[in-house]
Amino acid sequence: MLKDKYINPFDFSKQEFEQYESSLKYYRDLTNVTNTAYLEGEKKGKEEGREEGREEGIIEGMKLKNIEIAQKAISENVPVNIIAILTGLSDDEIIKLKNNL
Template sequence: MPVGLVDRALKKFLKEAQIANLNNKEYAMYEESLKRYNDLKNSLDTAREEGREEGKKEEKLKIALKAKAQGLSTPTIVVLTGLSEEEIEKL
């Protein structure tokens, strides 16, 4: 086995051994810590994804504004940006 795989397998084994040796109170604290970590990670991942979507929407609106300024028709801008006709007309 490559050294890197042996190291990872050994680290995983040692971590699992440590968890197995926890008493009930320590294990409950460990589980609570994992839950908090996962909740926080999920919140951050969701916020990051929402930010990306918001950024994409802003970029589409900028493109639509430029296209409108160039005299492109609303149906053409809809095809280019994926925005609705209503969103484009508001610009």
């Protein structure tokens, strides 16, 4: 029966009740430490993810801006080697852009 499996802490002796309370305190403390560590780890992971995403976005934006500059320079007949120096793009990348215009 379910009632037989239920332990009523008020039926404990004083010593048993103190042990019971001590075990509950230990359990609650351990649970709080675990939850706090998890939440701090989650927060740190999100912050690192945002920073990493921001850095990737900046790099991607710079690359797109360099492509835009290269396209304008190509339309003005600037030599490929000069465009490469100004934008940091490789000669092959610039030639591909030139062929796509």
